[in-house]
Amino acid sequence: MPRLSLYKPERGNDYKFIDRQxxxxxxxxxxxxxxxxxxxxxxxxxxATADQPNYSTLDVTNIQDLxxxxxxxxxxxxxxxxxxxxxxxxxxDFNLSQxxxxxxxxxxxMTVHINDWIKSVGRKPISGDVFxxxxxxxxxxxxxxxxxxxxxxxxxxxxxxxEGFSQTWxxxxxxxxxxxxxxxxxxxxxxxxxxxxxxTETLRDILSTKGRELEINDAILAQAEADAPKSGxxxxxxxxxxxxxxxxxxxxxxxxxxDEDASNTGLDxxxxxxxxxxxxxxxxxxxxxxxPNGYEFGHGIQFPSTPQKDDYFLRTDFAPNRLxxxxxxRWIKVExxxxxxxxxxxxxxxxxxxxxxxxxxxxxxxETVEERQALSKALxxxxxx
Amino acid sequence: xxxxxxGQIRRYLLQTIRxxxxxxxxxxxxxxxxxxxxxxxxxxxxxxxMKQNSENKINSTPRIAVYITDLDLDKDRxxxxxxxxxxxxxxxxxxxxxxxxxxxxxxxxxxLMPTPFKMTLKADxxxxxxxxxxxxxxxxxxxxxxxxxxxxxxxxxxxTSLSVVNLGDVQFSSRQIxxxxxxxxxxxxxxxxxxxxxxPPSKVKKLGVVHSIIMxxxxxxxxxxxxYIEGLGVDLVxxxxxxxxxxTVRTTIDSYRIVVYGGQARLLDHGENTGxxxxxxTDVDIDTEGSINWRTVVxxxxxxxxxxxxxxxLVQEDGTEVSGTVAINSLDxxxxxxxxxxxTYPSNTDIASTYRxxxxxxxxxxxxxxKSAPGVGLxxxxxxxxxxxxxxxxxxxxxxxxxxxxxNRIDTSVDFDxxxxxRVFVNNSEVGFSIDNYQGNLVIKLNNIxxxxxxxxxxxxxxEDGPAAWKNNIADSNGSxxxxxxxxxxxxxxxxxxxxxxxxxxxxxxxxxxxxxxxNVQYKWDGISWRKSFEGEYPRGTWRLEL
Numbered sequence: 003m004p005r006l007s008l009y010k011p012e013r014g015n016d017y018k019f020i021d022r023q024x025x026x027x028x029x030x031x032x033x034x035x036x037x038x039x040x041x042x043x044x045x046x047x048x049x050a051t052a053d054q055p056n057y058s059t060l061d062v063t064n065i066q067d068l069x070x071x072x073x074x075x076x077x078x079x080x081x082x083x084x085x086x087x088x089x090x091x092x093x094x095d096f097n098l099s100q101x102x103x104x105x106x107x108x109x110x111x112m113t114v115h116i117n118d119w120i121k122s123v124g125r126k127p128i129s130g131d132v133f134x135x136x137x138x139x140x141x142x143x144x145x146x147x148x149x150x151x152x153x154x155x156x157x158x159x160x161x162x163x164x165e166g167f168s169q170t171w172x173x174x175x176x177x178x179x180x181x182x183x184x185x186x187x188x189x190x191x192x193x194x195x196x197x198x199x200x201x202t203e204t205l206r207d208i209l210s211t212k213g214r215e216l217e218i219n220d221a222i223l224a225q226a227e228a229d230a231p232k233s234g235x236x237x238x239x240x241x242x243x244x245x246x247x248x249x250x251x252x253x254x255x256x257x258x259x260x261d262e263d264a265s266n267t268g269l270d271x272x273x274x275x276x277x278x279x280x281x282x283x284x285x286x287x288x289x290x291x292x293x294p295n296g297y298e299f300g301h302g303i304q305f306p307s308t309p310q311k312d313d314y315f316l317r318t319d320f321a322p323n324r325l326x327x328x329x330x331x332r333w334i335k336v337e338x339x340x341x342x343x344x345x346x347x348x349x350x351x352x353x354x355x356x357x358x359x360x361x362x363x364x365x366x367x368x369e370t371v372e373e374r375q376a377l378s379k380a381l382x383x384x385x386x387x
Numbered sequence: 388x389x390x391x392x393x394g395q396i397r398r399y400l401l402q403t404i405r406x407x408x409x410x411x412x413x414x415x416x417x418x419x420x421x422x423x424x425x426x427x428x429x430x431x432x433x434x435x436x437m438k439q440n441s442e443n444k445i446n447s448t449p450r451i452a453v454y455i456t457d458l459d460l461d462k463d464r465x466x467x468x469x470x471x472x473x474x475x476x477x478x479x480x481x482x483x484x485x486x487x488x489x490x491x492x493x494x495x496x497x498x499l500m501p502t503p504f505k506m507t508l509k510a511d512x513x514x515x516x517x518x519x520x521x522x523x524x525x526x527x528x529x530x531x532x533x534x535x536x537x538x539x540x541x542x543x544x545x546x547t548s549l550s551v552v553n554l555g556d557v558q559f560s561s562r563q564i565x566x567x568x569x570x571x572x573x574x575x576x577x578x579x580x581x582x583x584x585x586x587p588p589s590k591v592k593k594l595g596v597v598h599s600i601i602m603x604x605x606x607x608x609x610x611x612x613x614x615y616i617e618g619l620g621v622d623l624v625x626x627x628x629x630x631x632x633x634x635t636v637r638t639t640i641d642s643y644r645i646v647v648y649g650g651q652a653r654l655l656d657h658g659e660n661t662g663x664x665x666x667x668x669t670d671v672d673i674d675t676e677g678s679i680n681w682r683t684v685v686x687x688x689x690x691x692x693x694x695x696x697x698x699x700x701l702v703q704e705d706g707t708e709v710s711g712t713v714a715i716n717s718l719d720x721x722x723x724x725x726x727x728x729x730x731t732y733p734s735n736t737d738i739a740s741t742y743r744x745x746x747x748x749x750x751x752x753x754x755x756x757x758k759s760a761p762g763v764g765l766x767x768x769x770x771x772x773x774x775x776x777x778x779x780x781x782x783x784x785x786x787x788x789x790x791x792x793x794x795n796r797i798d799t800s801v802d803f804d805x806x807x808x809x810r811v812f813v814n815n816s817e818v819g820f821s822i823d824n825y826q827g828n829l830v831i832k833l834n835n836i837x838x839x840x841x842x843x844x845x846x847x848x849x850x851e852d853g854p855a856a857w858k859n860n861i862a863d864s865n866g867s868x869x870x871x872x873x874x875x876x877x878x879x880x881x882x883x884x885x886x887x888x889x890x891x892x893x894x895x896x897x898x899x900x901x902x903x904x905x906x907n908v909q910y911k912w913d914g915i916s917w918r919k920s921f922e923g924e925y926p927r928g929t930w931r932l933e934l
Contacts, residue, residue, distance in 0.1 A: 044415050066415070070517045075415030094442055096435075100427030100452035100511050101572075103434045105442055109569075143441035151443040158570065184572075185447035186515035187414050211437050212447035215423035219408055222425070226405035229398055233536070235543040241477040241490045243686055251641065252686035282477075283543060295479060295488045344402070344538060346409035354530060 008169045020168040021117055024175070028115045032086035035114070038132040038192050039079040039123060062128060076130055078191045083123050087114045087133075087178070102211060105182060110155070112178040113163045119176060127178055131157045132192055149198055151209060155180035156189070185210035223345060232341040233352075234287025242282035242294040252276075277312040279327060280336050291316050291323045291339025299325070305333055321351075395547075395585055396458070398539035399506060400426065403552060403579065404453050406537060407510055410526050412449055412519045420449075422523065427452030427511060448572070449514045449523060457507035461582060464503035472498045474544055475594055480691065493594035493689045493934075501547050501584035507555075512575045520560075520575050527577070528557070537581070547584035555580055594689030599928050600638040637928025641684050646924045652699060652713070652723040654679035655924070680720045690934030699725055701921050702929040703733055704898055704913075709921040713932070732909050733920055736899040738888050742881045743771035750877050752905040756780045760856030768880035773888070775903070775910070775917065776878060780885075781871035782853035783807075787844045787893040795833040801847050803829045808848040808867050813841055817864065842893050846871045859884035875917060877901065 008016065042060030050056035053069040066073045089112040097106045112133075119127060132154055139150040159179040166175025183189050185206055193206035207213060244253045253276030281294040293299050299314035300306060301323075306315065309328040314336070317324045322340050326333040343350055348359055362373040375381075404424050411419040429437075438444040473495055480491035514520040531554035540548040555578035562573050644655040656679055685692045694714035701709045711727035735748025750773035752765075757778045759765050765774075784801060797811075803824040811820045811831060819834040831845060853869035860883045862868050872878050875891035889899070891912065899912035900920055909920040 046415070049415075067518060072516045072518060074516045074518060096442075098429070098431050098434055100454060101448075101450050101513050102429065102446050103431075103438050104446065138443065140441040140443045143443065144436065144439040145441075151439070151441050153443040154445070181570075183445055184515065185445050186449075187412070187420075187519065188515055190414060209443070209445050210447045211444060212423065214437050215425060215447060215450065216421065218425055219404075219423045222401060222404050223408055226398075226401040229401060230538040230541045230548070232541060233538060234541065235548075236541045237543050239479055239486060240543070241479045243477060243490065252683045285543065286549065288543075296486050297488060341541075345405055 009171045013172055014170070017168070017170045017172045020170065021115075021172075021174050024166070024168075025115050025118050028086040028088060028118065032088045033135065033137050035085050035087045035112070036134040036136060037083040037085055037123060038134070039081070039083055040076055040128060040130040040132070041079050042077050043073045044075040044077050044191075062125070062130075073130065074187045076188050076191060078132065082134075085114055085119055085122050087112045089113065089180075108182045109158075110180045112155075112180055113166060113175045114178060116162075116166070116174055116176055127157055127160050127176055129157050129159060130188075132183060132189060133157070133180065145208060149208065152205075154183045154189075154192070154209070156183045185212050227343070227345060230344055232290070233344055234289070234341040235285055236290075237281060237283040237288055238290065238292060238296065240281075240283055242278040242280075244276040244278040246276075247279075279312075279329075287340055289322075289325075289337035289340045291325050291337070293325065293327075293336070309333075391588055393586075393588070395539070396455075396506070396583070399537070399550070399581060399583055400453065400455070400508075402537040402539055403508055403510075403581070406530075406535060406552065407451050407453065407527065410451075410523055412514075412522045422449045422451055423447070424451040424453060424510075427454035427509075449512065449519050451523075452511045452513070453508055454511075455506060456509050456578075457505075459505050459507075461503040461505040464582065466500055466503075468500050468502075470500040472500075472546065474498070475689075476544070477594070490686060490691060492691045495592045495594050495689075496544050497590040497592065498544070498546060499587050499589075501586035504583050504585060506581045506583050508579045508581065510577045510579065512577070513572055514575070515573075517573070520573065524557075524575065528554070544589070545586075547586050550581055550583055552579045552581050554578075597640075599640070599931060601928055602636045602638070604634045604636075637926065639927040639931075640687050642927050643679065643684060644924060644926050645930055647701060647725070647922050649922075650725050650727065651716075652725055653721060654681065654684065678721060681715045681723050682720060685715070685932065685934065688932045688934050692934050695726075698933040699723065700931050700933065701925055702931075703921060705733060707731075707733055709733070710933075729907075732902075733900045733911070735902050735909070738877065738899075738901075740771065740879055740888055742879060743773060746904075748900070749773070749902045749904050750775050751903075753777060753903060756854070756857060756872075760854065763856050770880065770882040772880040774878055775901070776872060776876055777874055779871075779873050780854065780857045780878075781848075781869050782851040783846060783848040783869060783871045785844065785846045785871040785873050785887070787842060787890050789893070789895075790837045790839055790841045790843060793836050793838060795836045797831040797833070797843065797845065798825070799829045799831065799845075799847070801829045801849070803827055805850045806847055807850050808846075808863075810846040810864060812844040813837055815842070815844075844890060844893065857885065875912070 010016070040062060042062055042064050043057070043066040045054070045056045045064075045066060047056045054067050057064045060077055064073075065071065066075060089110050092107060092110070094108065095106045097104045114127070133156075134152045134154050136152070138153040140153070141150040143151045145151065157178050158181050161177050161179075162173040163175040163177035166173050166177070168174055183192075185193055190206075193204060193210065195205050197203045197205050197208045245251060246253050277297060278294045281288065293314040297314055299316055301316035301318050303317065303319040305317075305326070305328075306313070309315070311329055313328040315326050315328070315333065316339070317326065320338070322338045324338050325336040327336050328334075342352055346355075351359055357374070360374040364371050364373055404426070408424045409421065411421050413419055475493070475495050477493045478491040479486040480489045481487070512520065512523055514523065531552070534551040534553045536549065536551050538548050539545070539550070542548060556576075557578070558576040560573055560575060562571060642657075645652050646655055682692075685697075690697070692715070695712055697713050698710050699713050703709060708731060709727065710731045711725040713726075714724045716722040716724050737747040739747055752774055754760075754765065754774040754776050755778050756776050761767050784799075786799075788797075803822075804827075806822070806829050809820070809822055809829070809831060811818050811833065813833070821832050821834075823830040823832060829847065837843060848867050848869055848871070853871070857870050858868040859870050860868075863884075870878075870885040872885070872887050873890075873892060876887050877889035878885045879888045880886075889901075889912075894912060895914040897912075897914070900909055901912070902909045910917045911920040
């Protein structure tokens with residue numbers, strides 16, 4: 003008679019018996035878990051480099067960034083798997099941080115039945131798999147949606163649960179360390195999914211704080227732009243007195259004067275004063291490309307052919323735009339339009355941002371070349387083949 | 388202390404958040420995702436509201452949070468705390484809510500020296516991957532070389548609005564390596580310091596540019612004990628050094644003189660003569676052909692010209708000002724139409740009289756005694772009736788002189804043989820005398836010697852009959868009914884006889900204002916002639932506009 007031993011090198015009937023009991027226990031006492039199965043990383047051949055290769059097939063073992071060792075663009079199975087799990091529910095404490103409220107003890111340890119998992123999912127759980135716990139849905143959140151807010155967790159670590167080892171020494175349970183997901187690049191594939199079957203809102207729309215944060219950011223920007231719409235200082239509301247440069251006295255110019263040219267259609271019959279030759283206000287960044295006192299002015303890429311004295315014209319082909327005044331048979335520079343928005347817009351063109359917000363293309367020897375190129379890549383030798 | 392809050396530090400926060408806003412990260416599928424930037428020290432309730440009061444709501448990353456860590460007085464940038472900077476601003480006019488091309492209101496803004504502070508902020512950048520962090524840092528850090536300008540306002544008057552954000556420490560990660568059992572969120576921190584100012588409120592006033600400079604030159608010569616001035620002798624008017632004004636130079640914003648006549652004023656060009664006949668008190672005949680447009684002056688003055696509301700002020704010799712509202716004549720802009728404010732006219736000079744106690748600073752009419760008299764164009768006088776006469780009255784001579792030495796002898800040029808009666812008054816009191824014939828002319832010898840500066844008036848009735856209409860009802864001390872008065876005198880009827888109550892010849896150094904009740908026009912006696920009280924030419928510095 004062989005010596006008595008519960009351990010056997012093979013998974014025998016004892017193991018199977020116990021495993022069925024454990025499975026039944028999860029079926030009876032466990033909760034449903036909706037699994038978003040991680041299936042690999044999204045890569046593209048166009049952006050592929052040696053340290054960020056393109057993979058022809060989706061595989062959970064692929065690594066997206068071989069330098070930084072990150073899988074950022076994770077791909078999840080469109081199918082959702084239902085498994086059972088058991089964990090200890092715990093009270094939550096909110097932690098108010100600079101980025102909003104976090105949950106301090108949001109780590110939970112979930113146990114799942116190994117064989118049931120493998121049978122259902124087809125592989126072992128790995129870090130990056132995402133769960134929804136349907137029993138934690140919040141039906142009474144302060145949202146305008148007609149749907150309850152689900153709670154999602156991501157598996158951080160997987161091991162075999164110590165309590166899952168039976169008398170036969172064979173394991174029956176996985177212990178999953180779960181944390182709440184955040185609205186990040188890693189889970190974009192899940193959060194891009196529609197929240198409801200017929201709705202247009204995505205899970206991100208209802209779950210993430212991002213939308214509200216962007217609204218707040220926009221409101222802050224709106225106020226900042228109201229305070230200082232452009233760099234420099236606004237002087238358009240100020241009046242510049244036209245004075246005779248020789249006498250310093252105000253110049254008057256009325257249409258009843260004999261030297262006015264009646265054919266000058268640009269002459270304002272109600273005009274009393276001569277036109278100021280430039281703004282009377284000086285300082286840092288005052289040029290806005292507009293004449294003083296709100297005088298009308300033309301703009302374009304070439305001067306008008308029949309200008310009148312003291313006509314203003316903005317040349318838009320100059321960078322920055324340049325305002326001219328016509329006098330004594332020539333166009334005299336008045337100012338450059340140097341005031342720009344202080345907001346980081348896509349068309350802001352200061353000296354620095356002019357290098358960034360640049361969509362110009364140049365045709366060089368018949369080839370169209372984008373003007374903006376990374377310094378590390380500009381004019382590198384091209385492959386012959 | 389009254390409440391004042393302008394949200395100045397708040398605006399620095401706004402602009403700092405602005406400069407960190409609108410950065411994006413790129414996902415692997417090519418989409419660009421904007422990174423929200425918010426203040427990092429939120430209210431707990433607001434944080435719950437953002438989470439929709441649910442623990443299921445998930446935070447988003449990447450995120451940037453900005454918050455203040457320090458605010459210290461920057462002693463190195465302290466400046467004169469009492470400095471008040473003034474800025475003069477002309478505003479464009481507004482019509483129907485839009486700016487026009489004409490001049491509007493004008494202002495002077497006074498700004499007190501603000502207090503410098505150094506504000507330190509941190510920007511925490513939470514990313515979900517190192518690649519995201521690198522993307523953001525590359526975009527943000529490139530802008531600082533080493534600082535970035537920000538502006539809290541674009542107000543031309545706000546001298547504190549421009550500042551710079553200096554990039555300080557960059558903490559690449561809040562994590563430690565090795566990470567360990569818990570993977571906390573990864574936060575990179577940028578430290579910024581911003582030199583800022585906190586300003587008190589400014590003072591916005593009506594434009595207060597200097598438009599008139601009066602420079603007086605005073606006598607500062609020390610004459611010594613005996614008042615002797617080297618080379619000049621003894622000053623006839625001894626004064627304390629520094630108190631006597633020798634000369635006054637007035638410089639105005641435009642240096643124009645004006646001439647005021649009737650209800651109008653006109654600018655005089657340099658060297659231009661007014662053509663006014665100063666001796667004609669009934670009318671001033673002035674060349675009214677103006678050549679200088681009033682707008683050349685109005686525009687240079689502070690304020691916005693408003694027809695019928697803007698005012699002109701004329702400085703009188705006694706320092707008072709006569710004012711009136713003005714409007715530029717739309718048909719001839721060289722003429723300023725003035726509606727004078729009679730309340731600002733100089734006060735009438737009271738000429739005391741028991742017969743006219745209620746209105747001692749007026750007279751009833753200007754009369755030419757050669758053309759009009761009581762019963763001849765004029766009503767019979769009542770007690771207290773006063774006239775200003777513009778021709779002599781009577782068959783005699785009435786002279787007034789001021790004694791410049793102690794004497795009792797008055798030599799006249801009157802033919803002794805023509806003299807009928809003589810009356811002499813010293814300081815308005817009739818005195819005794821005798822007469823003599825000296826080489827055919829009348830000589831009056833007073834019984835007593837007069838003192839220097841005594842006012843001596845003598846009436847000489849000649850051997851001719853005065854106008855009957857101006858004769859008195861009672862005889863004088865010599866038994867004559869003739870009344871004698873001179874041009875520019877003011878005479879009063881006491882019920883029985885006419886009395887000279889204002890002797891023009893005796894009033895040479897006093898300005899006298901009297902109002903003609905007949906026309907309600909005030910006249911001024913300047914020692915030589917009567918003029919309308921404030922009409923005439925005003926040199927630069929003696930008039931001004933209040934727009």
